[in-house]
Amino acid sequence: MKDSISLRDPDTGSTFADEMRLIPRWSVAIAAAAFVAVQYLWWIVFPAERHHPPPPLSLRIYFALSWSALAALYVLMVGYVSRDAPRRAMSLRFWIAICLIMPGGIGSVLYFLLRQPIISRCAACGTRTQSDFHFCPQCAFQVSACCGQCYRSVSATDQYCVHCGHDLATDNAPARLRAFQG
Numbered sequence: 001m002k003d004s005i006s007l008r009d010p011d012t013g014s015t016f017a018d019e020m021r022l023i024p025r026w027s028v029a030i031a032a033a034a035f036v037a038v039q040y041l042w043w044i045v046f047p048a049e050r051h052h053p054p055p056p057l058s059l060r061i062y063f064a065l066s067w068s069a070l071a072a073l074y075v076l077m078v079g080y081v082s083r084d085a086p087r088r089a090m091s092l093r094f095w096i097a098i099c100l101i102m103p104g105g106i107g108s109v110l111y112f113l114l115r116q117p118i119i120s121r122c123a124a125c126g127t128r129t130q131s132d133f134h135f136c137p138q139c140a141f142q143v144s145a146c147c148g149q150c151y152r153s154v155s156a157t158d159q160y161c162v163h164c165g166h167d168l169a170t171d172n173a174p175a176r177l178r179a180f181q182g
């Protein structure tokens with residue numbers, strides 16, 4: 001019930017807040033350090049080397065804040081990818097390198113365009129399954145809740161199918177499905 005209002009990812013059922021919790025502490029710490037470092041460069045180091053008159057103060061504050069925020073976001077993004085790539089069976093080293101090398105955050109945009117579904121394992125036989133699977137491809141074990149009428153994904157806490165209005169209580173879905181939902 002708790003996340004009935006917030007937006008859910010249709011594939012994984014996870015909310016934006018769940019995704020944010022994925023960002024590791026080290027990347028939050030480095031992001032804060034990067035923010036401070038850019039402020040330091042901007043206000044302390046650069047003015048000493050400048051020989052022509054500086055732009056107005058408001059403009060300088062604007063640039064200082066946007067460059068600092070950008071540097072911090074960059075680090076947070078790398079932290080997120082470092083946690084997100086493994087659960088999708090994507091090469092961690094490859095994607096971290098792409099995110100670091102590609103200029104202006106293009107690497108992270110590419111990552112979100114090309115990332116694979118989250119991989120989990122069938123609880124019955126251990127076969128790799130994707131988050132959008134309803135049944136295991138090897139043993140037909142039901143790995144996620146779905147509507148008994150239209151067979152689209154539903155949340156285990158839903159009373160009626162959000163796609164076709166089917167009464168989910170009449171499906172007699174196995175209780176174990178609740179373990180797979182958040």
Ligand SMILES: [Zn+2]
Nearest residue numbers: 122125136139
């Ligand atoms: Zn299976």
Ligand SMILES: [Zn+2]
Nearest residue numbers: 147150161164
């Ligand atoms: Zn349905």
